[in-house]
Amino acid sequence: MKKILLLLAAIVIFGASCSDSTKQQQGNKETLVEQKDVNLPKDQVYTMDNLLANAETLVNKQVKVKGFVTHTCKHSGRRCFLANESQELTVRVEAKGNIGGFNRELVGSEIEVTGKLMERRLTIGEIDEMENAINEKRVKDDGAEESCDAEMANVAQMREWMKKKGKDYYSIYYINGEEYNEL
Amino acid sequence: MKYKSIYAFILLIVSAWILSWVVPALVRMGTTTSPDYPFVYYSSLLQNFVTRQQVNNKPVFKDVSGNNYTLQQYDSITPLLNYRQLSLSGNMPDTILGVPIEMKLLRSKSWVWRYNPRDLQSPKLGLFIMYESQSGRANLESPEDVFRMEDNIEFIIKQTGEVNKIKSGLFQEKLEKEKFAFPTQQVWGNLSNRKPYDEGYFVLDSKHQLFHVKMVNGRPYVRDTKAGKEVNIAWFSILEVPDKSIYGFVVSKEGNLYTLGGDGYELTKFDIPAIDIRKQSVMVMTNLFYSMVNVISSDSTSYHVLKAGTLVKHDDSFTIKAKTDRWNVVASWLFPVYTSISDKNTQYLSPKIEIGGVNAFFVSVLLAFLFTFTIDNKSKPVMRIAHLVLIGLLGIPGLLASLLIKK
Amino acid sequence: MIKSIFYKEWIKSRWVLLVIAGVFTSVLAYSFMNISNNFRVSGVNEYWELIVQKGISSMGYIKYLPLLSGMLLAIAQFVPEITNKRLKLTLHLPMAESKMILFMLGFGIICLSMLFSVTYLTTAIGMNLYFCKEIACWNLSEIYPWLCGGIASYLLSVWICLEPVWKQRVLMGFPGLCAIALFYFDEMPGAYAPFIGYLIAFVVLSLAFVFHSLVRFKDGEQ
Numbered sequence: 115m116k117k118i119l120l121l122l123a124a125i126v127i128f129g130a131s132c133s134d135s136t137k138q139q140q141g142n143k144e145t146l147v148e149q150k151d152v153n154l155p156k157d158q159v160y161t162m163d164n165l166l167a168n169a170e171t172l173v174n175k176q177v178k179v180k181g182f183v184t185h186t187c188k189h190s191g192r193r194c195f196l197a198n199e200s201q202e203l204t205v206r207v208e209a210k211g212n213i214g215g216f217n218r219e220l221v222g223s224e225i226e227v228t229g230k231l232m233e234r235r236l237t238i239g240e241i242d243e244m245e246n247a248i249n250e251k252r253v254k255d256d257g258a259e260e261s262c263d264a265e266m267a268n269v270a271q272m273r274e275w276m277k278k279k280g281k282d283y284y285s286i287y288y289i290n291g292e293e294y295n296e297l
Numbered sequence: 298m299k300y301k302s303i304y305a306f307i308l309l310i311v312s313a314w315i316l317s318w319v320v321p322a323l324v325r326m327g328t329t330t331s332p333d334y335p336f337v338y339y340s341s342l343l344q345n346f347v348t349r350q351q352v353n354n355k356p357v358f359k360d361v362s363g364n365n366y367t368l369q370q371y372d373s374i375t376p377l378l379n380y381r382q383l384s385l386s387g388n389m390p391d392t393i394l395g396v397p398i399e400m401k402l403l404r405s406k407s408w409v410w411r412y413n414p415r416d417l418q419s420p421k422l423g424l425f426i427m428y429e430s431q432s433g434r435a436n437l438e439s440p441e442d443v444f445r446m447e448d449n450i451e452f453i454i455k456q457t458g459e460v461n462k463i464k465s466g467l468f469q470e471k472l473e474k475e476k477f478a479f480p481t482q483q484v485w486g487n488l489s490n491r492k493p494y495d496e497g498y499f500v501l502d503s504k505h506q507l508f509h510v511k512m513v514n515g516r517p518y519v520r521d522t523k524a525g526k527e528v529n530i531a532w533f534s535i536l537e538v539p540d541k542s543i544y545g546f547v548v549s550k551e552g553n554l555y556t557l558g559g560d561g562y563e564l565t566k567f568d569i570p571a572i573d574i575r576k577q578s579v580m581v582m583t584n585l586f587y588s589m590v591n592v593i594s595s596d597s598t599s600y601h602v603l604k605a606g607t608l609v610k611h612d613d614s615f616t617i618k619a620k621t622d623r624w625n626v627v628a629s630w631l632f633p634v635y636t637s638i639s640d641k642n643t644q645y646l647s648p649k650i651e652i653g654g655v656n657a658f659f660v661s662v663l664l665a666f667l668f669t670f671t672i673d674n675k676s677k678p679v680m681r682i683a684h685l686v687l688i689g690l691l692g693i694p695g696l697l698a699s700l701l702i703k704k
Numbered sequence: 705m706i707k708s709i710f711y712k713e714w715i716k717s718r719w720v721l722l723v724i725a726g727v728f729t730s731v732l733a734y735s736f737m738n739i740s741n742n743f744r745v746s747g748v749n750e751y752w753e754l755i756v757q758k759g760i761s762s763m764g765y766i767k768y769l770p771l772l773s774g775m776l777l778a779i780a781q782f783v784p785e786i787t788n789k790r791l792k793l794t795l796h797l798p799m800a801e802s803k804m805i806l807f808m809l810g811f812g813i814i815c816l817s818m819l820f821s822v823t824y825l826t827t828a829i830g831m832n833l834y835f836c837k838e839i840a841c842w843n844l845s846e847i848y849p850w851l852c853g854g855i856a857s858y859l860l861s862v863w864i865c866l867e868p869v870w871k872q873r874v875l876m877g878f879p880g881l882c883a884i885a886l887f888y889f890d891e892m893p894g895a896y897a898p899f900i901g902y903l904i905a906f907v908v909l910s911l912a913f914v915f916h917s918l919v920r921f922k923d924g925e926q
Binding site for chain 2: 748750757759833834835875882883885902906909912
Binding site: 217 | 429430431432433434509511513514515518520541559560
């Protein structure tokens with residue numbers, strides 16, 4: 115009986131924390147993403163919003179995601195960036211598997227990518243190093259105030275997210291793409 | 298025997314025609330000289346053209362105002378051309394025109410493109426190689442097939458000579474989806490695998506629209522560049538520039554030159570006068586700041602400098618006349634009219650009548666009268682008239698042909 | 705009568721024709737063997753790429769064979785005729801002189817045409833078997849002027865053979881050689897496309913050259 119009660123309590127607490135709005139940060143953009151239902155069908159094609167909302171549970175899993183290509187690596191084509199319609203959320207996609215590279219003409223097109231969702235965790239130490247580098251840059255470059263402020267704001271957001279989540283790392287999600295189709 | 302005169306007449310005319318090609322061709326081989334144009338480059342430091350020319354087997358460096366420079370000075374005033382030498386000698390400036398200079402940047406912005414009328418006028422095999430544009434490999438790998446594109450697109454497997462129906466079907470479907478109108482007019486691309494990357498082919502359809510066709514990750518990529526809506530395209534030349542800022546060059550039927558931009562296929566017109574696409578060749582040398590355009594004709598070369606990227610005129614152009622070709626002087630006295638079979642502006646062989654010069658007519662007419670009224674005074678009147686006309690028109694070749702036929 | 709003329713020409717030229725046919729067969733066989741060898745040693749892919757990228761052709765070995773064949777056949781047919789002026793006897797046969805010469809030339813032209821047609825067809829079939837129609841046409845467009853040159857060299861050689869005066873033969877040799885050169889420029893396949901009509905017209909007109917020499921022979925030029 116005790117064990118059942120404890121389990122129920124854990125579920126309630128977990129449910130309560132997951133229903134909170136979460137802040138997700140990719141690159142230099144700051145967005146607010148509403149938590150969606152985790153229980154999505156297996157062959158679900160995720161939108162950017164869904165994917166990032168459920169990212170924690172989908173790490174290292176095969177996913178299908180659709181989005182608009184905002185940028186490709188012009189010279190190597192080794193990666194591209196997918197964004198949602200409002201372009202507030204972006205995810206980096208690496209060319210792996212059957213994808214030799216992303217051609218630059220894809221920019222502006224909507225594609226559906228199949229691949230593994232990966233997580234890169236930035237530790238507190240790495241974030242501290244980032245902050246130091248920005249401060250050094252601020253001292254070195256006059257007139258770079260705007261970009262330095264933006265970068266500092268990113269660092270601040272990362273720290274806030276970690277504090278809120280009670281984590282000692284910051285997650286950056288990206289996809290190792292294996293296949294894609296132009297829609 | 299019947300038709301005696303006709304046989305002689307035919308022999309005379311045909312021999313004269315052949316000799317009117319051979320004799321001038323041999324004389325030309327023995328007399329023609331090079332136009333001897335200097336190498337011209339626009340100096341970003343002097344903001345003027347500088348030339349390099351061999352004089353008595355020694356290089357001479359000058360600017361258009363006539364000032365002389367040593368080799369080291371020439372290197373210094375043309376840093377965008379001689380950056381490797383300046384870097385080696387430690388004299389490379391940190392900035393040029395206020396822009397901080399890095400070797401990587403200079404290399405990525407430097408390229409040369411050439412257009413020759415021979416490119417436009419040459420036979421084509423009609424087979425092409427579709428490389429994988431995004432293989433992820435440093436070197437382009439040779440595919441197992443080649444393709445043809447006339448009334449439809451077909452990939453032919455090299456090993457068997459059979460059509461790869463699946464691949465052909467994929468590309469055909471994509472082309473039709475993008476509203477490509479067969480039959481194909483022209484296919485332009487770089488067939489070599491010795492290039493930094495592959496951008497496939499640019500294809501002109503039956504409605505004169507220019508499409509970009511390539512293979513990306515094993516699948517067809519087809520886009521209408523919309524360039525055909527703006528320009529009447531005669532020729533397209535792909536160039537794999539290091540910074541991928543352009544796909545290549547469009548030459549219009551009116552003789553205007555354009556670049557086709559690497560982001561969105563926008564056309565940028567060269568701010569130079571229209572060229573004669575069948576007679577003039579072009580060389581474009583581009584660096585970080587400028588595009589130098591040389592338009593080469595048979596008797597002169599004009600030099601233009603445009604701003605890199607926008608291709609707007611940056612400075613006044615100037616023209617250098619070719620050194621007088623000794624052949625032209627000789628021809629003007631010896632061959633009033635002659636035949637040429639080959640032409641440096643085309644790969645095709647075709648007989649063409651050329652005019653040598655007015656002086657040659659006087660010489661030939663004199664020769665003709667001399668021959669007709671002294672050596673040939675026993676021939677029939679018809680033949681004498683024929684000799685007169687031929688020698689008067691062709692000069693020495695006509696005389697040789699007449700001597701051959703004369704009894 | 706016509707049959708007899710043809711038979712006479714056959715007797716004169718059968719061994720030369722046999723040799724020519726043998727040489728053509730050997731060279732064609734060698735050309736195709738060379739392709740097979742390149743396929744095995746360099747690889748099919750690489751050899752196709754050479755053709756597609758550089759426009760090389762595979763039938764270069766037969767380039768001057770038609771030229772030599774035409775000359776040899778002309779010599780075989782007409783040198784016996786002009787030795788001791790035996791042609792006079794031929795021309796005294798009960799047939800118009802022009803017709804007589806025409807049939808003699810006809811024999812040579814028909815034999816050469818048959819030989820060149822077989823060569824052309826063999827090239828077409830062989831190239832289609834090894835490659836595809838574009839490469840076959842590429843090679844055929846290259847050999848076509850050479851084969852026309854073979855007929856031209858036959859007629860021009862007869863022209864020179866029939867000329868009774870030695871000095872004139874030497875003088876005629878120069879334009880004759882230049883005319884033959886027109887068929888054998890070192891150009892890429894397909895370059896002759898606008899020019900081939902002129903060359904065929906020249907071949908037809910060169911019949912007149914032969915008759916001109918005949919006229920001179922008949923007139924007793926010395």
